[in-house]
Amino acid sequence: MTGQSVKPCGEVLVTKEEDHYELCVTTSKLSKRRVYAHALTDSLSSFCEQLAMDTGCKTGDVELMSSSGAVMSSLMSHSFAWKAGRWLNLNGERLEVSFADGGVGLSPMLRRMSSNALSVKDTRPHQTKYVVVTGGVVSGLGKGVTASSLGALLKCAGFRVTSIKIDPYLNVDAGTMSPFEHGEVFTLDDGGEVDLDLGNYERFIGITLTRDNNITTGKVYQQCLERERKGEYLGKTVQVVPHVTDAIMEWIERVAHVPADGLEGPPDVCVIELGGTVGDIESSPFIEALRQFQFRVGRENMCFLHVSLVPVIGVVGEEKTKPTQHSVQQLRAVGLTADFLICRSTKPLASSTKHKLALFCHVPPDHCIGVHDVSNIYRVPLLLHHQGVTQRLLERLNLGGPDDKLEKSLLSEWISLAELVDSLVVEVSIAVVGKYTDLSDAYLSVTKALSHASFAVERKLIIKWIDSSHLDAESENTLPSAYQRAWADLRSADGILVPGGFGIRAVDGKIAAAKYARENRVPYLGVCLGFQIAVIEFARSVLGYTGAHSAEFDEEAQHNLIVFMPEGSRTHLGGTMRLGSRRTLLSSPQCRTAKLYNGATAFDERHRHRYEVNTKYLSELEEKGMKFVGKDTAGERMEVFELDEHPFYVGCQFHPEFKSRPTKPSPLFFGLLEAAVACSKQ
Numbered sequence: 001m002t003g004q005s006v007k008p009c010g011e012v013l014v015t016k017e018e019d020h021y022e023l024c025v026t027t028s029k030l031s032k033r034r035v036y037a038h039a040l041t042d043s044l045s046s047f048c049e050q051l052a053m054d055t056g057c058k059t060g061d062v063e064l065m066s067s068s069g070a071v072m073s074s075l076m077s078h079s080f081a082w083k084a085g086r087w088l089n090l091n092g093e094r095l096e097v098s099f100a101d102g103g104v105g106l107s108p109m110l111r112r113m114s115s116n117a118l119s120v121k122d123t124r125p126h127q128t129k130y131v132v133v134t135g136g137v138v139s140g141l142g143k144g145v146t147a148s149s150l151g152a153l154l155k156c157a158g159f160r161v162t163s164i165k166i167d168p169y170l171n172v173d174a175g176t177m178s179p180f181e182h183g184e185v186f187t188l189d190d191g192g193e194v195d196l197d198l199g200n201y202e203r204f205i206g207i208t209l210t211r212d213n214n215i216t217t218g219k220v221y222q223q224c225l226e227r228e229r230k231g232e233y234l235g236k237t238v239q240v241v242p243h244v245t246d247a248i249m250e251w252i253e254r255v256a257h258v259p260a261d262g263l264e265g266p267p268d269v270c271v272i273e274l275g276g277t278v279g280d281i282e283s284s285p286f287i288e289a290l291r292q293f294q295f296r297v298g299r300e301n302m303c304f305l306h307v308s309l310v311p312v313i314g315v316v317g318e319e320k321t322k323p324t325q326h327s328v329q330q331l332r333a334v335g336l337t338a339d340f341l342i343c344r345s346t347k348p349l350a351s352s353t354k355h356k357l358a359l360f361c362h363v364p365p366d367h368c369i370g371v372h373d374v375s376n377i378y379r380v381p382l383l384l385h386h387q388g389v390t391q392r393l394l395e396r397l398n399l400g401g402p403d404d405k406l407e408k409s410l411l412s413e414w415i416s417l418a419e420l421v422d423s424l425v426v427e428v429s430i431a432v433v434g435k436y437t438d439l440s441d442a443y444l445s446v447t448k449a450l451s452h453a454s455f456a457v458e459r460k461l462i463i464k465w466i467d468s469s470h471l472d473a474e475s476e477n478t479l480p481s482a483y484q485r486a487w488a489d490l491r492s493a494d495g496i497l498v499p500g501g502f503g504i505r506a507v508d509g510k511i512a513a514a515k516y517a518r519e520n521r522v523p524y525l526g527v528c529l530g531f532q533i534a535v536i537e538f539a540r541s542v543l544g545y546t547g548a549h550s551a552e553f554d555e556e557a558q559h560n561l562i563v564f565m566p567e568g569s570r571t572h573l574g575g576t577m578r579l580g581s582r583r584t585l586l587s588s589p590q591c592r593t594a595k596l597y598n599g600a601t602a603f604d605e606r607h608r609h610r611y612e613v614n615t616k617y618l619s620e621l622e623e624k625g626m627k628f629v630g631k632d633t634a635g636e637r638m639e640v641f642e643l644d645e646h647p648f649y650v651g652c653q654f655h656p657e658f659k660s661r662p663t664k665p666s667p668l669f670f671g672l673l674e675a676a677v678a679c680s681k682q
Contacts, residue, residue: 009093014082015100021078023047027090029055038078041412045074051090061091066458068426073419080416085458128256129269129397130302132290134336136278136327137309141344142380144197146307146371147273148204149381153390155205156381156410159268159399162260163201164252165194165214167275168282172218173211175577183441187608187658191580196444197273203448203661204381207260212251217282220247240285248289249296269397278306279330291335303396306331306338310345310353310370319345319353321360328361339396340367340389348372367392378418378662385411417662420455428459428676431493433513435506437465446499446527449657452665453673461673464489468498468509475509490516495523495648495676498530500608500655504553511537523648523675525668528609531651532562535613535621535641542624543617552611563614577610584630584639584654591629593640593650596667605654612653613638648675 010027023036034054036047048062064072067085088095131154133147144165151161171177174185175193186199192211202209224247228238236243256270274290276283294302308324328338341363343349349370358365369387374380384390394400430450436442447463454461469475470486486509490496496517498510514534517524518541526534532550539548539561547558554560565578586594586601597603613628615636622628630640630652643649652668660666665673 008096010090010095012088012095012097013100014097016082021082025051025088025095027055027093027095029057029090029093040079041077041409043075043077043412043415044072044081047078048074055090057091061089063089065089066423068424068458070423070425070458073416073423075419076416077412080413080420127298127301128266129399130252130256130293130297131269131271131393131397132302132304133271133273133307133342134278134304134331134338135274135276135307136331137323139277141307141309142371143273143275143307144200145377145380146305146342146384147197147271148200149384150305150389150393151201151205151207151269151271152381152414153385154269154271154393156385156414157390157394157399160259160261160263160265161205161269161271162207162256162258162267163198163205163209163213164255164270164272165197165201165275166272166283166286167195167214167216168280168286169216170218170221170282171216172222173214173216179436179442180439183439184444184446185608186445187579187606187655189581189604189606193579193608195275196441197275199445199448199658201271206661208262209260210255210258212255212258213260215248215251215255215286217285220244220251220285223247223251241288244285245289245292248286249293252289252293253297268399278327278334284334287334287336294336300398303339303393304331304336305340305342307342307344310343310349310357312346319350321353321356324357325360328363332362338363340369340393343368343370345370345372376418376421378414378421381414382411382418413663417455420458424454424458424460426459427462428454428457428495428673428680429462429464429493430495430497430672430676431464431466431490431513433466433468433471433490433496433498433510434501435468435503436501437467440465443499445655445657445660446497449660449666449669450497450673452660452662453669455662456665456670457673457677459673459677464493466490466513467506468513469506471509471512472506473508493522494680495525495672497525497672498527498533499657500528500530502529502552507533507553511540515541518643518646518649521647521679523672523679524650525648525672526651527657528653528655531641531653532611532613534649534651535626536561538621538624538626538643539617542626543620550611559617561614561617562611565610565612578607580606582607582654583633585633585635586640587627587629587631591627592642592648592671593629593668596671598667605652605656606658607654609653647679648672 013024015022020037020039024033026033038047044064049059052059052062064081065087066072072081086097131150133143135141135143151163154161173193174182174195183196185193186196187193188210189208190210194214198209198214224244227233257266259267274286308327310319310324313320331338341357341361354368355365357368369389371383374383451461466486466489470482475483490513496513498513510533514537536548536550539545545559548561549557550562551560551564581604583602583604589599589601594601625644626641628638628641632639639653641651648671650668656666656668660669
């Protein structure tokens with residue numbers, strides 16, 4: 001049912017008190033106004049049931065509706081539910097939602113989860129605890145999501161959490177790895193180029209990590225070799241055991257005591273994810289280090305969770321436990337004992353399967369946790385919690401029980417978020433134009449940032465992945481069907497996003513996408529390279545510089561609108577870009593970007609680039625309508641442009657997707673989605 005089909009016949013006046021909401025309902029179905037009071041963490045269901053009873057309606061006749069016409073789940077908490085634009089459908093009557101304080105009723109969707117202020121217990125444990133997540137059978141089972149979910153649950157229980165990802169490859173970091181090889185390179189505030197799983201940790205747990213939270217074989221060996229060259233081993237023969245394993249243990253213990261939540265003092269729990277699968281040759285030093293580490297810190301302070309696959313074979317649909325049995329045997333053979341089994345499957349795990357696994361894997365039946373495919377990723381922490389993982393994990397680590405009030409408050413936000421995501425039905429489509437579109441992990445943070453923004457505008461996100469090589473003129477002759485499909489997808493999208501990237505391949509297709517968005521008034525967001533190609537396209541089409549290009553692709557171009565940054569290195573690629581958090585200053589609080597950043601004229605975002613806009617052309621670009629409203633603190637580097645007389649045509653040199661969170665979307669991504677929704681209605 002849409003809002004237009006229901007006539008306004010009453011009102012719900014919402015007043016937020018310190019610990020509860022007061023809802024004053026006015027409707028023809030009540031003889032007089034009636035006030036209902038509910039705790040912030042209560043679900044809507046009790047209110048809907050009481051209102052239905054008072055008005056003589058059925059419970060199902062009372063529905064909270066989003067601005068797009070989607071029905072909000074009755075499991076959503078009051079603190080998450082009441083937001084401007086929503087209305088109450090009372091058996092065909094539309095009750096407008098208004099706010100007693102005159103505010104807009106912002107839900108947690110446009111702020112960080114309130115757990116930041118609530119998640120510190122008064123009584124702190126005396127010893128840092130360690131939760132280790134390992135994997136078996138096959139890779140890609142979701143160890144990262146499992147580790148992130150455990151961190152989120154521990155935080156909900158009132159403990160401070162940090163995370164470590166161990167990657168057993170020889171690369172020093174992920175900075176020089178191809179997205180096709182390893183997915184996106186996630187960039188941190190301190191400039192660390194790390195595995196994408198650290199992005200999951202930051203988004204789920206609400207923490208800010210550093211490069212040291214990602215341990216690689218390359219980093220450890222580099223450290224050991226530097227020590228050897230300095231003579232720090234005093235003439236000893238340097239070996240994997242004890243020198244490499246000692247270095248790993250020292251690294252883990254050091255990083256585990258560094259706060260990641262901005263507060264003073266060490267975290268209570270460190271969640272460690274070991275990449276790869278048990279039995280891999282390259283992970284052997286780390287497994288041995290973890291075996292020794294449990295005796296170093298005490299077995300009672302360390303808990304192991306093993307993520308494994310329980311496949312279903314044949315038409316009978318029998319769940320097979322042998323792969324997990326063999327994986328656990330390998331784990332035990334190297335000296336590690338799983339305290340919990342996280343069993344991945346397509347459907348809920350049968351009780352008999354859990355008991356069989358417990359029998360053969362030396363794990364209690366209630367520690368065999370089934371994690372089946374769910375409707376959205378935000379249900380994974382809830383799935384674990386409902387199987388008793390939170391309570392049993394705390395008992396295993398001697399941390400005591402969770403704070404019930406705190407736990408209910410924070411879990412209600414996860415429940416509300418999961419319910420909101422599943423309730424969205426009205427679609428908004430965004431075309432993502434890039435050259436790594438065959439592997440969605442290559443743009444994981446972009447995908448997440450778009451999703452977060454879609455939650456805020458209450459639309460179901462449809463991403464149209466477009467290979468930019470299929471948009472250029474050459475493809476029209478060589479791949480005509482792919483060319484036609486790509487352009488059809490681009491033209492049908494409500495908004496266009498061109499993300500970051502490197503190299504000249506498929507750049508012409510990205511330029512074509514930027515040109516189409518500019519000329520046809522389609523909302524556009526260009527990130528990093530997408531920012532630069534929009535400048536190039538504008539110079540070609542508006543300034544008339546047909547030879548405009550980037551020095552990255554053609555150093556001899558007649559007009560190099562994009563140039564190499566002087567402090568960069570042309571010989572060493574790893575860690576030599578302009579990396580990490582940098583401040584952007586906006587020219588006016590009235591510009592679109594400032595409004596999206598809640599009026600701020602200065603903010604910090606993460607960067608990862610080695611080319612920049614050539615200031616030689618700045619005055620010409622701005623004279624024709626491309627306003628560079630954001631610059632670095634020295635005023636020398638262009639950070640944000642906005643195009644005059646366009647619904648939304650914005651580019652940014654930084655990567656706003658890296659700081660987007662489920663309940664606090666990136667402002668620029670939110671702006672893109674907001675504009676896309678507005679244009680789709682026209």
